Amino acid sequence: AAASLSSALSELATHYKGMHLSVASSSTLAKQIAAGAPADIYFSANAEWMNYLQTRQHIEQDTRVDLLGNALVVIAPRKEPFAVRWARDFDFASAFAGRLALGDPDHVPAGQYARQTLGKLGWWSALKNRIAPAPDVRAALVYVERGECAAGLVYATDAAQSDRVVTLATVPDSLHRPIVYPAAIVKGRANAQTRNLLAFFSSETATVIFRKHGFTFLGDQRVQR
Amino acid sequence: MFSAEEVQVLLLSLRVAFCCVLLSLLPAVLLGWLLARREFPLKIALDGLCHLPLVLPPVVTGYLLLLLFGRRGLFGPVLAVFDLQLAFDWKGAVLASAVVGFPLMLRSVRLGIESVDPRLERVARTLGAGPVRTFLTVTLRLAAPGLLVGSLLSFARSLGEFGATITFAANIAGQTRTIPSAIYTYLNQPDGESRVVGLIVISVALSLLALVASEWSARRLRST
Amino acid sequence: MFSAEEVQVLLLSLRVAFCCVLLSLLPAVLLGWLLARREFPLKIALDGLCHLPLVLPPVVTGYLLLLLFGRRGLFGPVLAVFDLQLAFDWKGAVLASAVVGFPLMLRSVRLGIESVDPRLERVARTLGAGPVRTFLTVTLRLAAPGLLVGSLLSFARSLGEFGATITFAANIAGQTRTIPSAIYTYLNQPDGESRVVGLIVISVALSLLALVASEWSARRLRST
Amino acid sequence: MLRLRAQRQLGPFALDIDIECRHAVTAIYGPSGAGKTSLLNVVAGLVQPDAGEISLDGQTLFSSAQHIDLPPEHRRIGYVFQDDLLFPHLSTKENLCYGRNLLPAAARRFALDQIVDLLEIGPLLKRRPGHLSGGERQRVALGRALLTSPRLLLMDEPLTSLDQGLKNRIIPYLCHVRDALQIPILYVSHSVAEILELTSQVVVLDRGQVIAHGDFFTIAAHPQVLPLVEEHGFENVLDVEIAATDAERGVCEVLCHGQQLKIPYCDQPVGSRLFIGIRADDIVLARQRPTGLSVRNALQGTISAIADVGGKQLIYVDVGRRLAAKTTSEAIEEMQLGIGDPIYCLVKTHSIRLGPQLNRPEKR
Amino acid sequence: MLRLRAQRQLGPFALDIDIECRHAVTAIYGPSGAGKTSLLNVVAGLVQPDAGEISLDGQTLFSSAQHIDLPPEHRRIGYVFQDDLLFPHLSTKENLCYGRNLLPAAARRFALDQIVDLLEIGPLLKRRPGHLSGGERQRVALGRALLTSPRLLLMDEPLTSLDQGLKNRIIPYLCHVRDALQIPILYVSHSVAEILELTSQVVVLDRGQVIAHGDFFTIAAHPQVLPLVEEHGFENVLDVEIAATDAERGVCEVLCHGQQLKIPYCDQPVGSRLFIGIRADDIVLARQRPTGLSVRNALQGTISAIADVGGKQLIYVDVGRRLAAKTTSEAIEEMQLGIGDPIYCLVKTHSIRLGPQLNRPEKR
Numbered sequence A: 001a002a003a004s005l006s007s008a009l010s011e012l013a014t015h016y017k018g019m020h021l022s023v024a025s026s027s028t029l030a031k032q033i034a035a036g037a038p039a040d041i042y043f044s045a046n047a048e049w050m051n052y053l054q055t056r057q058h059i060e061q062d063t064r065v066d067l068l069g070n071a072l073v074v075i076a077p078r079k080e081p082f083a084v085r086w087a088r089d090f091d092f093a094s095a096f097a098g099r100l101a102l103g104d105p106d107h108v109p110a111g112q113y114a115r116q117t118l119g120k121l122g123w124w125s126a127l128k129n130r131i132a133p134a135p136d137v138r139a140a141l142v143y144v145e146r147g148e149c150a151a152g153l154v155y156a157t158d159a160a161q162s163d164r165v166v167t168l169a170t171v172p173d174s175l176h177r178p179i180v181y182p183a184a185i186v187k188g189r190a191n192a193q194t195r196n197l198l199a200f201f202s203s204e205t206a207t208v209i210f211r212k213h214g215f216t217f218l219g220d221q222r223v224q225r
Numbered sequence B, C: 001m002f003s004a005e006e007v008q009v010l011l012l013s014l015r016v017a018f019c020c021v022l023l024s025l026l027p028a029v030l031l032g033w034l035l036a037r038r039e040f041p042l043k044i045a046l047d048g049l050c051h052l053p054l055v056l057p058p059v060v061t062g063y064l065l066l067l068l069f070g071r072r073g074l075f076g077p078v079l080a081v082f083d084l085q086l087a088f089d090w091k092g093a094v095l096a097s098a099v100v101g102f103p104l105m106l107r108s109v110r111l112g113i114e115s116v117d118p119r120l121e122r123v124a125r126t127l128g129a130g131p132v133r134t135f136l137t138v139t140l141r142l143a144a145p146g147l148l149v150g151s152l153l154s155f156a157r158s159l160g161e162f163g164a165t166i167t168f169a170a171n172i173a174g175q176t177r178t179i180p181s182a183i184y185t186y187l188n189q190p191d192g193e194s195r196v197v198g199l200i201v202i203s204v205a206l207s208l209l210a211l212v213a214s215e216w217s218a219r220r221l222r223s224t
Numbered sequence D, E: 001m002l003r004l005r006a007q008r009q010l011g012p013f014a015l016d017i018d019i020e021c022r023h024a025v026t027a028i029y030g031p032s033g034a035g036k037t038s039l040l041n042v043v044a045g046l047v048q049p050d051a052g053e054i055s056l057d058g059q060t061l062f063s064s065a066q067h068i069d070l071p072p073e074h075r076r077i078g079y080v081f082q083d084d085l086l087f088p089h090l091s092t093k094e095n096l097c098y099g100r101n102l103l104p105a106a107a108r109r110f111a112l113d114q115i116v117d118l119l120e121i122g123p124l125l126k127r128r129p130g131h132l133s134g135g136e137r138q139r140v141a142l143g144r145a146l147l148t149s150p151r152l153l154l155m156d157e158p159l160t161s162l163d164q165g166l167k168n169r170i171i172p173y174l175c176h177v178r179d180a181l182q183i184p185i186l187y188v189s190h191s192v193a194e195i196l197e198l199t200s201q202v203v204v205l206d207r208g209q210v211i212a213h214g215d216f217f218t219i220a221a222h223p224q225v226l227p228l229v230e231e232h233g234f235e236n237v238l239d240v241e242i243a244a245t246d247a248e249r250g251v252c253e254v255l256c257h258g259q260q261l262k263i264p265y266c267d268q269p270v271g272s273r274l275f276i277g278i279r280a281d282d283i284v285l286a287r288q289r290p291t292g293l294s295v296r297n298a299l300q301g302t303i304s305a306i307a308d309v310g311g312k313q314l315i316y317v318d319v320g321r322r323l324a325a326k327t328t329s330e331a332i333e334e335m336q337l338g339i340g341d342p343i344y345c346l347v348k349t350h351s352i353r354l355g356p357q358l359n360r361p362e363k364r
């Protein structure tokens, strides 16, 4: 499973015997699966890498499910909050000094959502040269925690983990593509056991835990492509 | 003091690091001697190949290992014959960290061998020792400080290796989760920071221990 | 042949790697000498400290650098006095890869210094050379193969360093995006693989070049 | 027997040797940089000749024609290097035993204790070379080579840093090695005294070439050998036969070209033949057989030549063999010496040096 | 003047020295492992004494009491090491110039060319030590130390691997260094011949202690010095005054306790005093002043003692100073020699060795 899911999933593991977690970035996991990793279920932090495996026929297509959702929030160091309004006329760039921490928009999904948001609001061009593109959301969070950056755009789940940042505002869903965490059974691994495990992720127990960690539960709406 | 999980991670890391040193020592000694004392065509190519894992980001090394030694990799069928599974196994973690640490080991060993006065090797020959015995009792023994440094570097690098390991051997709790992988995992957990600190303390302590051991051996080696 | 972006990445990487070697050489020489030739309390602690970046996963090193040299870091105020911004700057990339490569540099330099016959230093003293001159003209000169290897390792490590750099200096295209950061970026893009290959080829070529240069200098140094 | 024909270029220096050593000990002599060490290196197999052939007791060690090059460890040649080159990581004892331990017990011809005692290195056995003095290191290196029980010993100035006392104890042992153990030796030395205690067979090298080879006293006339001879003051050498020995008085009576001589005592049976050396300085010339003098020996002869050698007057007297006596020009004037004059050569017994034996089985 | 009082423990070995060297050259003599090199190391500042005091020409170099320890580079002491210890990374020329280049031009007392010529190392200037022979390396090391123009030279067996020819050329140069440049020398050597060409002042070490110190001929009776004296055959030493010189004939006439002697030529003014050495072997005893003999010198005296030394007969003759003459017991019987008998000691001019001068300003 993707690293950002690790805490929720390790908690789940205590409720489900025989579940082994392998934690890495979504891209690493996807490539491992492509190389024949003996994994049963791939739980990605974004749709792109799931698509990557899907087009290469490495997953059981019909088992793909967008299990979780997440939200993007604006954060600032705890003692330096500022106000944010989601409007084109708001001068976000002048609202804070220094850099804006976000996941590297070139490859980190959170960063891509952030860029979309900023673009839609027309803030991007003013901030383009002031971003601090972090290798992952965690790092972006740390930049803000440490005060290296006066503001950041990260997942709500990550922001909730830190008491050294304040969440200033949640980005409306309409400003970016939906944030989803798809899961699927790896090709050739579909059997009662794995289906059972995948089903468990939608169980009551799981939902509670996922929610506790800040995710939104998207239920079992299958995504067809 | 530590949770069972942390102890497991620690023991695995130790095992991986030890095996990593053991695995690289012999090839490093052979290649080190070859590069230090022999001239042959394509020497620079071999030399370059040995330095590759240093230049490539470890993640790339991991992918390359996956391409070579994965189940669907180039040598996958060969490994299958021996029923040897490397990828996603702790043995894979050994291989990954050995490969990544190999240039360090090799360079130190080579530096050690190069600093041995070749005249002493000739003396051993006139005393009746063949080339192999001479190599073992004179060259290697006098290059021992280099071997020691090489082993230490390789050991420490293995303790800290993450990119290639997580890519090639994955990060499966209890199976391939070494200290750095665990640190990575915990960094992604809200309550992980204290555990990260614990792990860092462990690995620093381990490497200090290794360092003390190596300094002690070096002192014994050098005592004249 | 290469895109403008790739050329930019390449030049930046080269600059970072060169500066990294330059930055670490002097401290490595001083510390190497201290560790090789002097006894002092807490020596082992200093030694251990120097090995830390090897043991710690580079990402952790990156975080630690942020703690120390970030704007709000321990030395942040000091850096501010000199108007020096390291985090999110190419200078930070230099610092990060220098720190990560430092143990390699230090160990090689130390190995080189340890292999110098101290009697030759005494000879220089009787010939009227003070300790500093002796160190420069005899010890360092005879340890030069070690320095060379250290520089090569540090250079190569810098070309391949990624975890600490990307954490400390981030991955700002045109400013702190070095070859490994670029590779990482492309690796994390589902369609990036072909661009990765090009970058790998570049860095392999670079390191081969560095290797050839170092072997050539080593040969000149050793020529007797 | 060592047969050596070898050419080898070392930078600007060309070694070009062609010798045969039939004798138990052959001394290699020559100025610094003449190629002595290079020669030994070639014999030991450490330096490969560009061309040539080396054989020892009939076994080919090297042959460029036949593409033979026996590696050093199979040549069974012991080598005492000019620099001691002890193993710095081994104790004295381990250094001594390095080669010895590689031998089957039956092939060991020296006892460790014996060598340790001879070289007086007992207290050093546990120390590493870094803690030894120069002479101590040299002795350990000597012992290390001996203990390999080689079939040929190469010794490159093995006694230079030793005091006279040690030399006096070690050289007889080398004679023992040579005679009793029948191990032939190639011996590089600048000290003629040392050389002559071991052998009279000398190879003189200069600029990589053999310029003289043979008995020290017969090649003495060679301009490069002369300075040595002069150094040692051995301008005259005679072969004599022992006629009677008197251990108590410490003298031997010998016959020298029909005339009687008394020489210092040597423990050889009557009838054995040996060389004796007399310095030109030590000969006193007399018109008549003298009386009331403490001189024991008076060889009768005739003056065959008078030469002025660098300000010194050399009088050559034929006493069955040519003897050179040194004197001042004043004495020549005063005594009115002329060619053809009958003359007595007075030599004190203790001025006569014993040289190597003639009847020793030197050929192998 | 060098004042040296030092104790130092080296493993099991204890160095404990207390000497004063007032002479231009002081030779350090002693068996292997006696502590000669350690002594030089202490003087050079390479080994710190555990306790003691060292001063040179009044300047304190080391004092444990005053906590002074001048670093080697400030002592201005040149050191020729026992192992050559050339810098392997420098060419011969660079090795030679290493110390010299650190001197201000005015302080340089040797010309590079001059040293290169003397040591015959011209063709080696561009080569690195790895490509030199043992003797070549030794010469370069010697040159390197000389070129630092030190105010004291320490030489640890500096000529061991050199041939006699080279030694004969280098030693006079060292005498020149000693006399003309007034650079004092501490000279370690096992060769008495070498020592005596430079000085008669000897410090004899054994097991780290000074067992004798002073004039070679006066300490000759010491049981540890005797073997040296014997080796050199210098049982007798006389101080004489030059009365006349004859370069053409190669002789000098000297006065020795009122009697005339002819000795080999030496280039000293009339009236200067020097030591001469005569070996007991070289003295012929005669009842009457002989005629018809080539012997130039007859010292008149009376027999003061007859001693049997290890089978050899020593006759002591008082000629104003006691001379020892060696002879056989047969000769004593035949000549009926007895104590108190008047006797002539015959010595050939060329058997007399010239020793050090007496009136040379040796004190500094």
Ligand SMILES: Nc1ncnc2c1ncn2[C@@H]1O[C@H](COP(=O)(O)OP(=O)(O)OP(=O)(O)O)[C@@H](O)[C@H]1O
Residues within 6 Å of the ligand: D130, D131, D132, D133, D134, D135, D136, D161, E010, E011, E012, E013, E030, E031, E032, E033, E034, E035, E036, E037, E038, E039, E082
């Ligand atoms: N570092 C050391 N540790 C222990 N013993 C030592 C050390 N250095 C020297 N010695 C001992 O001290 C003694 C004196 O050594 P030194 O080198 O002064 O002798 P030396 O008179 O120069 O002898 P040589 O003529 O053989 O060169 C030797 O017995 C040697 O073994």
Ligand SMILES: Nc1ncnc2c1ncn2[C@@H]1O[C@H](COP(=O)(O)OP(=O)(O)OP(=O)(O)O)[C@@H](O)[C@H]1O
Residues within 6 Å of the ligand: D010, D011, D012, D013, D030, D031, D032, D033, D034, D035, D036, D037, D038, D039, D082, E130, E131, E132, E133, E134, E135, E136, E161
């Ligand atoms: N590797 C080399 N390259 C160039 N010249 C060399 C090399 N080795 C030796 N020589 C030269 O060859 C000559 C002979 O050297 P060698 O060591 O045989 O002399 P040697 O007779 O042993 O002299 P010594 O009495 O000084 O030890 C010397 O002039 C030396 O400079």
Ligand SMILES: [Mg+2]
Residues within 6 Å of the ligand: D036, D037, D038, D082, D156, E133, E134, E135
């Ligand atoms: Mg030689």
Ligand SMILES: [Mg+2]
Residues within 6 Å of the ligand: D133, D134, D135, E036, E037, E038, E082, E156
């Ligand atoms: Mg010594």
